Amino acid sequence: MDISEIISKGFAALAPMAGVADRAFRELCTRYGAAYVVSEMVSSKGVSMHDRKSSQLMCISPDERPAAVQIFGDDPDTMAAAAVRALEYEPDFIDINMGCPAPKIAGNGGGSALMKKPELAQKIVAACVNAVDIPVTVKIRSGWDENSINAVELAKRAEAAGAAAITVHGRTREQMYAPPVNFDIIKEVKQAVSVPVIGNGDIVDGISAKHMYEYTGCDFIMVGRGALGRPWVFDQINAYLTDGTLIPDPPMEKRLAVMLEHIRAICEYKGEYIGIREARKHAAWYIKGIRGAASYRQEICAIESMEQLESIADSIMLSYE
Numbered sequence: 001m002d003i004s005e006i007i008s009k010g011f012a013a014l015a016p017m018a019g020v021a022d023r024a025f026r027e028l029c030t031r032y033g034a035a036y037v038v039s040e041m042v043s044s045k046g047v048s049m050h051d052r053k054s055s056q057l058m059c060i061s062p063d064e065r066p067a068a069v070q071i072f073g074d075d076p077d078t079m080a081a082a083a084v085r086a087l088e089y090e091p092d093f094i095d096i097n098m099g100c101p102a103p104k105i106a107g108n109g110g111g112s113a114l115m116k117k118p119e120l121a122q123k124i125v126a127a128c129v130n131a132v133d134i135p136v137t138v139k140i141r142s143g144w145d146e147n148s149i150n151a152v153e154l155a156k157r158a159e160a161a162g163a164a165a166i167t168v169h170g171r172t173r174e175q176m177y178a179p180p181v182n183f184d185i186i187k188e189v190k191q192a193v194s195v196p197v198i199g200n201g202d203i204v205d206g207i208s209a210k211h212m213y214e215y216t217g218c219d220f221i222m223v224g225r226g227a228l229g230r231p232w233v234f235d236q237i238n239a240y241l242t243d244g245t246l247i248p249d250p251p252m253e254k255r256l257a258v259m260l261e262h263i264r265a266i267c268e269y270k271g272e273y274i275g276i277r278e279a280r281k282h283a284a285w286y287i288k289g290i291r292g293a294a295s296y297r298q299e300i301c302a303i304e305s306m307e308q309l310e311s312i313a314d315s316i317m318l319s320y321e
């Protein structure tokens with residue numbers, strides 16, 4: 001399936017989010033209408049060393065299609081070898097991470113550090129494109145810092161190297177996740193390349209999705225934090241962009257039911273011991289903004305079993321009746 005075909009079938013993709021957008025979350029978002037999903041970033045070095053964790057991160061289930069595997073690294077050969085190995089997991093495409101700001105990644109030359117080395121970035125894209133017969137996409141930021149906004153150059157180089165689409169998170173590395181999103185740079189990238197451009201940054205509902213599309217002229221959009229504890233945001237975006245329908249957030253009972261289903265899936269895939277610990281943050285996101293959220297959050301931070309979470313959900317429900 002090529003990227004144009006994938007994006008013609010929906011409005012928004014789920015962003016790659018390490019430690020968050022795992023199989024359980026990706027499956028849920030797919031069910032709620034995400035047009036495609038992207039794996040948590042996988043280290044190309046880890047893949048080349050046959051590291052078990054990297055292999056697990058690349059697994060894609062039938063319930064989360066179309067899906068990309070995202071890889072990071074700073075060496076063209078290692079990245080190309082990782083892209084080839086990723087094919088074992090049958091991704092619909094490979095995405096290259098050129099946006100991660102984390103010192104552990106960027107400090108080793110990968111992720112957003114590639115924004116500072118456009119020639120190397122281009123070589124990496126070319127190496128991956130030549131190594132695999134599925135589309136290769138690239139995810140960039142606006143630049144390293146406000147004095148080096150170079151997303152247009154990066155995007156042009158990625159396109160020249162054969163990238164099938166470019167996602168632009170409209171923030172610099174230095175901004176990390178702080179506002180504002182630079183919509184102008186996404187617009188400039190869209191005007192500079194012919195491959196699809198995917199706009200990313202602070203989309204949280206139908207209205208912000210429409211703004212991203214209309215202001216930047218982008219071909220598609222990607223949602224990250226706006227989906228945390230709110231996987232139904234894709235339904236809301238799809239409805240709004242189809243005919244202007246504003247779907248409200250689900251009522252409390254439904255919200256809690258989705259939370260429990262999500263966290264049961266995490267526990268099923270990772271085992272309850274690891275799963276419930278990883279799930280605490282998700283549970284906290286689901287109850288964000290509700291009456292008494294702060295004290296429920298404290299309880300959630302200490303849960304050790306699915307049963308404890310179910311009992312918290314019961315108390316929340318009772319306080320809403």
Ligand SMILES: Cc1cc2nc3c(=O)[nH]c(=O)nc-3n(C[C@H](O)[C@H](O)[C@H](O)COP(=O)(O)O)c2cc1C
Nearest residue numbers: 015016017018040041097169201202203223224225
């Ligand atoms: C917890 C977390 C983990 C992330 N991990 C990745 C990652 O693995 N790869 C990547 O390209 N971007 C990653 N990102 C960045 C997101 O994909 C996205 O570009 C960013 O959050 C901006 O979009 P948003 O405003 O919709 O959240 C991560 C973001 C968050 C919040």
